[in-house]
Amino acid sequence: MNILAIESSCDETAAAVVRDGRTVLSNCVNSQIEMHTIYGGVVPEIASRKHIEAVTALADQALVDAGLTRSDLDAVAVTYAPGLIGAVLVGVNFAKGAAAGLGLPLIPVHHVRGHIAANYITHPELKPPFVCLCVSGGTTAIVDVRSYTEMEVLGSTRDDAAGECFDKVARVLGIGYPGGGPMDRLAKDGDDTKYELPRAHVQGHDLDMSFSGLKTASLNLIHNAQQKGEELDLPSFAASFGRAVSESLVPRVMAAARQKGYGQVAVAGGVAANSRIRADLQAACAQSGLKLFLPELKYCGDNGAMIGCQGYYEYLAGHTAGPDLNAYATRDISLG
DSSP states (O other): OEEEEEEEEESSSEEEEEETEEEEEEEEEEEEEHHHHHTTTTHHHHHHHHHHHHHHHHHHHHHHHHHOOOOOOOEEEEEEESSHHHHHHHHHHHHHHHHHHOOOOEEEEEHHHHHHHHHHHHHHHHSSOEEEEESSSEEEEEEESSSSEEEEEEBBBOOOOOHHHHHHHHHHHHHSSSHHHHHHHHHHOOOSSSSOOOOOOOTTOOBBOOOHHHHHHHHHHHHHHHTTTTTOOHHHHHHHHHHHHHHHHHHHHHHHHHHHHHHEEEEGGGGGGHHHHHHHHHHHHHHHEEEOOOGGGGSOOOHHHHHHHHHHHHHHHTOOOOOOOOOOOOOGGGGO
């Protein structure tokens, strides 16, 4: 089954062709990072307009790269939630038009479910059930993946997502956008014990997280140093920050894995590319005898291949939509 997949939930327009949920025939991404870097973050109106400009040509390129024609397609999958509403609408409307014009089924895909499915591409042997840490600029959650389409959030952030904190701290430091990559590179030469930063605990909800305190403490530390004319040790600050994020995530993932007893842990989302978090999870899983699945770096960020992969399993479960499909800024992952 050949699925044309469209992703436009934030600042990257993506199109891919995926066969039978595991084989990526093409994966095209048009990034807007350079433009949004000027503003230090994503400008929703600009992102939506750029999606409109790019999506048609990108879908055509995905077919060319796959060596297929439109008549070879069996379905169209698209991210319909969650994300920047204007951006998501662009992809949804394009996919509805493509499906109607080609006479193909339309498959709505939850963006975070797509990130989880990126692991199926990198690890063809991976099958549910497993516990997955989903961590990105908009989402930080621990998900019970009971089957390809049955999922439940076991714990999540009560405020800021971990990726959002990386972005905002990096912006204040002036080291680039998005912030995850620059912070990770800086941290490699730093002392992660030099700056003491907070780790939050949500009383009565051991698997939930909070990153607003870490963000505020980090920004205050940066501003205080600037006001006093003191030079911040950037590598050590980045390393200390990365350690604080990792130590907020990894123990909770391990606790969730023990609760469920599946013996398998996966990671998904843009922050899954962070070297500190990957290393800490590898060490923790090795110590606990758990098998860890990490997506290939190119599938950590937003891409169409992950949507095509999850779209295949949504189709098998009978989850298709008609021309009335709408876009949603927020959507519970358990609802699909």
